[in-house]
Amino acid sequence: MNGEVLDELKEAILSFDSEKASEIAKKAVSQGIDPLKAIEEGVSRALNEIGTKYEKGEIFLIELMMAAEASKSALKIFEPELRKQRKEKKTLGKVLIGTVEGDIHEIGKNIVAALLAVNGFDVIDLGVDVSVDTFISKVKETKPDIIGLSALLTTTLPIQKKIIDKLREEGLQDKVKVIIGGAPTSPEWAEEIGADGYGADAKEAVKIAKKLIRAT
């Protein structure tokens, strides 16, 4: 019977339905299903499928995003349960992501965040126009494995450098890997400012993130 609810949950995510995903997640909790099992067999299985389909070009970006949203709404229900039981969900690693100060472009960053989530990363999205100080304090607070810095304007590119410099100043450079992205960035720029990785697009960003995690 447990299996049935989890299959329903998977289906809700595969049909990009946030409301339904949240509803079924609540049902699973009320039935006393282990939240870890629910995440594993309901959410992760769905996201795996979505990730594969997206890689193969069978589904589109908007569908990927909506699936990620639906999974988020289910996780919102399961996470308090996990905390109650002092359990932690399995992830590939934790990624802190945001668009840098002075820049309010979010689409590229959102796509990367969604694809990372679909691929099994725990993603903390700080949003747009995120100050250097916020990035640093959030790194200290959440201890991510990777931070992702997005910049869409040539005028906000230097902020990526500022953040990396600040991480060094604070002695955090060995504790967290930095990936940069955004239209005006390039592999050369990444090297120049000492970033650990450069994601040309969302798929590349996920590849780099996986590589960096394996290396640590």
Place this chain on the structure above:
Amino acid sequence: MKVLLLNILSKNEIYNVHLSCLEILEFVGVKVPSVKMLKMLSDAGAEVDLKEQIAKIPSYLVEEMIKKVPHKVALYDREGMKIDVKPKSKEVFFGTVGFATRILDFEKGEYRSLRSEDLARLTLLADALENMDVYMTTGSPSDVPLEIVDRYMWLISLMNTRKHVVNEANHREGALDAIKMASEIVGGFEELKEKPIISILISITSPFRYDKPTFEAFLEAVKADIPVYVNSGPLAGANSPVTLAGTLTLNVTELLSSIVISRLINKRSRILPASWARTMDMREGSAVLGGPEFALLHAAFAQVMDYYNIPCVAGGILSDAKALDVQVGSEKTLTALIPVLGGVNIVHGMGLIASENLASLEQLVIDNEIAGMAKRIRKGIDVNEETLATDLIRKTGLTGGFFKEKHTLMHFKSQLWFPKVFDRRILDAWLSEGAVTIDQKAHKEVEKIISTHKPPEISKETEEKLMEIVKEAEGRSVK
């Protein structure tokens, strides 16, 4: 949304073309190599010269037949699906073109003779491509007896595609054999008439002449109720006036004669006037199919046919380039788009380059993309409450977040066209995956489709019967 998107000619200009056509049919006439047909034309009011085999057709007869001709022609595929070819339709169809004798062998980088197996692969690939709606037999294979090459072309086409097949018939026996083969596949002649899976293409020789074998093929196809593509391809500056208006007039005049003739033979006749009007290059003496004039001529032709309320076919998505290069892409896009915007119902030209002389599997895949773009443009922009999205915009306001809206999820597939092989990735993503160019990518797609796509199922018995028809024709030709 406007139905016709491009008006090359004004209403007055269309009417002037029409009047010129009537005058030419009445005072110059057409050459009709059949005593019986000439007599029928004479009975209907034409002034006939039996010795010269010329029929001068009066305006009233032409105008009457234009009104009576079917204003919609349905073409069927093997699965019973039909394409309604009709003027003023927002739906446009694309097809391959014939009949190349050579092929560009991508792997070897060779220009070589086209063989039966190449034609089979071209047909199978065309069967799989979603924007290829009507299959005109792309190649004329060099490894079969020349006298009966048309039968092999029908055979290979019918064996490898489910889609509607158009092929040439150059004589009476060729037309009859084609009808026999198609009847075998659908289970009988009556079934074929009901849902024709083939059309027969015949060509008028410009200016204003039907040659005898072609004319006999035309008569057989019309009598049998099979849809007929009547092709007129005057060469501006050579067998037609160099002025585009003059060539258009000659082109339309020829096709009007075929409408009158077919109506006199069979009141149920289904005719698709097809224009391949082109210009001659005044330096090379070659026929130009990839130029701006070719595009203009067919958009204008479609406007005239639209005035008559008659469905029409034209050459397009063509090029004079000899390689999968920038010229091929520019010319194919130009000659696909302009005729489509003018209102041509079926544009034939996919799969061939070098002015229709060279087949390319890779180009066929690329043409599928060009056809996809042109179809999207033809659909235009729907404006209604849902698509204006005013309520949604009011709701999202200055946050501007449409990426996660249900509205986006609901409409993106119908609003946006998605390429199969055209590359839209970010520069660095493309570079990091080996900077693959479009011809290489198309080649990979060709290999993928050819190795996975299955030809239509045809019973052993039917296959043997088709082979029998071909062999019988071969026997006759040896005698």
